[in-house]
Amino acid sequence: MRATCRPQNVCKSCGYTWHPRGHSLSPRCPRCGGTRVHIAGGGIALIIAILVCWGICTGGRRKTDEAGKKMAPATAVPATAATTAQAQFHVDETVYAEKPIKLRSEPSSKSAQIARIGRGVRLHVIERRSSWIKVRTPEGEVGFVNTSLVSVDAP
Secondary structure (H helix, E strand, O other): OOOOOOOEEEEOOOOOEEOOOOOOOOOOOOOOOOOOEEEEOOHHHHHHHHHHHHHHHHHHOOOEOOOOOEOOOOOOOOOOHHHHHHOOOOOOOEEEEOOOEEEEOOOOOOOOEEEEEOOOOEEEEEEEEOOEEEEEOOOOOEEEEEHHHEEOOOO
16 A cells, blocks of 8 residues: 555455545445455544644634734743833822723633723722722722733823
């Protein structure tokens, strides 16, 4: 049998090989009519299919930000003024929305949206939970925003 990427049927009685046609593999040899048929070949295609599926399931998915835009895969980023500034939000501090953002009911991008906050809106920090802060808007609404979407400086 020659090397192939497609699976082939092989008759164990006469050694005849053929490519299966249709949705099911043929249980009978077209040459001798024998029923001792097995599938051979297709190993390379199977390995490639497994690797592609594994890549999609583990790292091929891309994350999206709060606005639904695709983000680049996570990579190590050296600490800069922008990344260290996120860790400096304190309770009773005033922060500003850097762009239009969603006020969330819980510290998660999948939680319910309470309100939309426009760019430059002043927010009062009530509580901090890792990369999320609980804030109060000028209208009195209370909810969570991600620290990456706000800054201590007015835009």
